[in-house]
Structure formats: C-alpha cells, structure tokens
Amino acid sequence: MVSAKFAPESRGFKRYAAAAAAKEYLSLEREVELAKRAKEGGILAVRAEQALVEAHLRQVIKVASGYRNYNHSLDTLTSVGNVGLVKAAKKFDPSKGFRFATYARWWIDAELKDFVVRNASMVKVPSTKQTKTAFFKAPKLRRELEAQGMDEDTVLDIMADRFGIDKAEMAAVLAARGTATSLSAPVNSVEDGSATVGDLIADDAPSPEEIIIQTDEQDDNVRRLNAVLSQLNERERDIIRSRRLVEEPLTLETLATRYSVSKERVRQIEEKAMGRVRQALLAA
Known part of the structure; x- marks a missing residue:
C-alpha cells in the first residue's frame, strides 16, 4: 500500500x-x-x-x-x-x-x-461510461443545437440519443452540470467588472472536454494505425514499431543484426513500409 x-x-x-x-x-x-x-x-x-x-x-x-x-x-x-x-x-x-x-x-x-x-449535484447521476461522456461533452452539443433554434425538449431528445442514454438520465446529467462552477461567474457578489473565476485560473492544460475529445480521436487513430500495420508482414511491422512507434527507437544497426541484413536494407524496408502506411492512412 x-x-x-x-x-x-x-x-x-x-x-x-x-x-x-x-x-x-x-x-x-x-x-x-x-x-x-x-x-x-x-x-x-x-x-x-x-x-x-x-x-x-x-x-x-x-x-x-x-x-x-x-x-x-x-x-x-x-x-x-x-x-x-x-x-x-x-x-x-x-x-x-x-x-x-x-x-x-x-x-x-x-x-x-x-x-x-x-459530486457535481445532489441529483443522482448513474456513473456509466455514457453518462460521464455526456457530462463533459453535453455543454458544447447543447450550444450547437440551441443555436439552430431548437426547443428544450427537442434538444434533450437529440442529446439523449447522441450519448446513448435515456431522456431522464440526460436531464439528470444536465442538472448536475448546472451546479458546476461557471467560469463566467464574478468573484464578487456584485457584477462590477471584477475578475471572474476563469480569469483567476491560469492553466495551459486541456479541459476535461478537450481531453475526452482528444482521447476519442486518439483511440480512433490507434485503431486505424493497427489496421494498417496488420497489412504488413511481421518483419515490416517490427521495424516500423521499433523505429517509429517507441520512445527510444532502435538503430538501423541493431535491426540489421536482428534480421541478418545490411543497415541499408533495413532502411529500405522501413521507407517502403512507411510509404504503404501513409498511403493507407490517407485513404482511410
């Protein structure tokens, strides 16, 4: 422990x-x-x-x-x-x-x-992957739908369908979000132009909403890359992973020794395989 x-x-x-x-x-x-x-x-x-x-x-x-x-x-x-x-x-x-x-x-x-x-609200929100995703992504989607002139009930229906949860759960998620501290809320009780909560938070880190979106995109990219790599033979996959997909890439010499070929041959295999990978990813 x-x-x-x-x-x-x-x-x-x-x-x-x-x-x-x-x-x-x-x-x-x-x-x-x-x-x-x-x-x-x-x-x-x-x-x-x-x-x-x-x-x-x-x-x-x-x-x-x-x-x-x-x-x-x-x-x-x-x-x-x-x-x-x-x-x-x-x-x-x-x-x-x-x-x-x-x-x-x-x-x-x-x-x-x-x-x-x-802990966002006294309203009970089921802790599932769908509701957590909705909690962080809902505000952006809600703004987009409302900008199209949709009424509240229609917005709720569309959001519930988008996140794969029922309407009651979606309403609970929105209620929970409503208790979160607003970045536009003034620090003082009187709105006299004083600093807001957001002004006092100096943070370059991505927001939770951005993290979720980035994670979804990364997961999709990983799936696409793995699908492309599966089309290569075992030696090509190993060379690409060892040279391009690890924090400490192996040298051409190390891989040449591993496969009993010249360093130039390893370089040729790497370049040819990377060309196929790029082409496949662009076409995906």
Whole structure:
C-alpha cells in the first residue's frame, strides 16, 4: 500500500508538489523492473509499487489541474487522482507494450471523471461510461443545437440519443452540470467588472472536454494505425514499431543484426513500409 505521507492535505499540497518534483523519471528498464517486482508479493513488491507511484506523482497534479473548473480544490482532486495512480500501479503489465505513464494517465483521468460526476449535484447521476461522456461533452452539443433554434425538449431528445442514454438520465446529467462552477461567474457578489473565476485560473492544460475529445480521436487513430500495420508482414511491422512507434527507437544497426541484413536494407524496408502506411492512412 502506498505511504500516506504522499496523500495531499489542505495544508500539505506544497510538500506534496515538492516531493513530486524531487522524484526522477524512470527509464524504461527501471520501470519494467519495478513493475515485474511489484507482482511478486512481499515487502520488495510493496517498495517497488511505492517507487512506481512516487515517480509519477507529477502526472497526478497535471491531470488533476484540468478539473479545477468543477468547484473542487486541487488538494481534493490530487487526492482523488492518487487513487487512480495506485490502481494503475497494481494493475500495470509492462508486457502489453505501454509505458506506465500512458497507462496511469487513463486510470487517473477515469478516477477524476467519476469523482466529478458523482459530486457535481445532489441529483443522482448513474456513473456509466455514457453518462460521464455526456457530462463533459453535453455543454458544447447543447450550444450547437440551441443555436439552430431548437426547443428544450427537442434538444434533450437529440442529446439523449447522441450519448446513448435515456431522456431522464440526460436531464439528470444536465442538472448536475448546472451546479458546476461557471467560469463566467464574478468573484464578487456584485457584477462590477471584477475578475471572474476563469480569469483567476491560469492553466495551459486541456479541459476535461478537450481531453475526452482528444482521447476519442486518439483511440480512433490507434485503431486505424493497427489496421494498417496488420497489412504488413511481421518483419515490416517490427521495424516500423521499433523505429517509429517507441520512445527510444532502435538503430538501423541493431535491426540489421536482428534480421541478418545490411543497415541499408533495413532502411529500405522501413521507407517502403512507411510509404504503404501513409498511403493507407490517407485513404482511410
């Protein structure tokens, strides 16, 4: 279990952030070593899991910062994000080919989405993938539909159909959204031109709405890329993955040794395969 000393408290966030900043990023080899050891059980497994979590505390702060517009303190959001990070550390399998940072971001984000939806309103909103997606995407769609002159009932029908939930659930989602802090709300009670909540939030991180849209687009791109790669032979796939799709690409020399061919031959295979990949993706 991860040490409680890294759980942020209302007066301890600076210490938490300092501890996060002090931890070095893990190399791929060290990450794999820790992940494997964490599966073995015993005190060494606990320490390995702790090390894996502590090295990614900065990621919790980064992801949690994107949810500050929903009337929760960064202390609270970071604490929730930690839960997702610990879950990721317990479930991570390095043999799947993903870096832990990528895997952990999904778990941190999922935990925060669930928390925001559950605590957005006294109105009960079922916590499903469809309702969580609707919660973050609904405002943009609603504005688009209302701009077309549709009445409220028609808007509700279309939105419920778009997100795959029934009308009552859609109404509950909108009610929950209505309690979230508005970025246009003035800080003072009198609207005298004072700063708004949004003005006081300096954050370059994408909003939760943008994260959901980006995630959908990334998932679609991954599916398309995998479909294209499946059309290549095994050697071509390995060369493309090893040269273009990993954080630390292999050299031509390494792959030449692996396949007992010249470096120039590896380069030719890579270029030819990449040409096929580009053509297929453009046509998809």
